Amino acid sequence: MKYNKKIKKSKRTTLSVIEEVDEMMISKIESIIDKHLSDSTFSVSEIEKQIGVSRPVLLSQFKRVKGTTLVNYIKLERLKKASLLLINTNKNISEVAYQVGFSDPKYFSRAFRIEYGETPTEYRKIKRNS
Numbered sequence: 001m002k003y004n005k006k007i008k009k010s011k012r013t014t015l016s017v018i019e020e021v022d023e024m025m026i027s028k029i030e031s032i033i034d035k036h037l038s039d040s041t042f043s044v045s046e047i048e049k050q051i052g053v054s055r056p057v058l059l060s061q062f063k064r065v066k067g068t069t070l071v072n073y074i075k076l077e078r079l080k081k082a083s084l085l086l087i088n089t090n091k092n093i094s095e096v097a098y099q100v101g102f103s104d105p106k107y108f109s110r111a112f113r114i115e116y117g118e119t120p121t122e123y124r125k126i127k128r129n130s
Helices: 002-036 044-051 055-066 070-088 093-099 105-116 120-129
Strands: none
Touching: 002 044, 002 055, 002 070, 044 055, 044 070, 055 070, 070 093, 070 105, 070 120, 093 105, 093 120, 105 120
């Protein structure tokens, strides 16, 4: 019985170490993304270089922890930042798009509408009036 308890404890400890490493990696990735959010040329390759792991490892670990792809996560972070800029600034839609790293304002508007269910202009009007 003592051996069984040691194995169970050992597995739990190993899992918590893995979770801790995952959290540290995700935190570092989020920090890198935040620093490069306005750079339209920013890509997974930059994260790969800064983290120091291979692309397959990076992508699979990220998806396992966050439940989404890294590329999609970057896009969602850009859209989240854009939603705040739309509410809190008077910048036009193109300026907001460029500021959050979209090189094409039309693509930005499409992606924004898919994520938020309304165009950036509609979103701004609704949020500012409520």
